[in-house]
Amino acid sequence: MDCVVVMLMLQSLYCDVRQLLSYVKEIHGGTFRRVALSALLDALRHQQTATDAAARKNKGVRSATLHGGGHNEDNEHD
Numbered sequence: 038m039d040c041v042v043v044m045l046m047l048q049s050l051y052c053d054v055r056q057l058l059s060y061v062k063e064i065h066g067g068t069f070r071r072v073a074l075s076a077l078l079d080a081l082r083h084q085q086t087a088t089d090a091a092a093r094k095n096k097g098v099r100s101a102t103l104h105g106g107g108h109n110e111d112n113e114h115d
Contacts, residue, residue, distance in 0.1 A: 061069050
């Protein structure tokens, strides 16, 4: 019985949020699109920064391995 009440509350909240977003898009469409696009671009920049940092880290590990600073499979066969 509690699950049914929670589901109805969530469904009601979902409908309210959809209605609010619809209103905002209709009244402030240009501003809403700019904010949404800005958020997407910010997320993309954040992801690119994280990807670049991971690439630099991997490059450092790879460089250490090539120069004998790390584990090397060729040493196991000697």
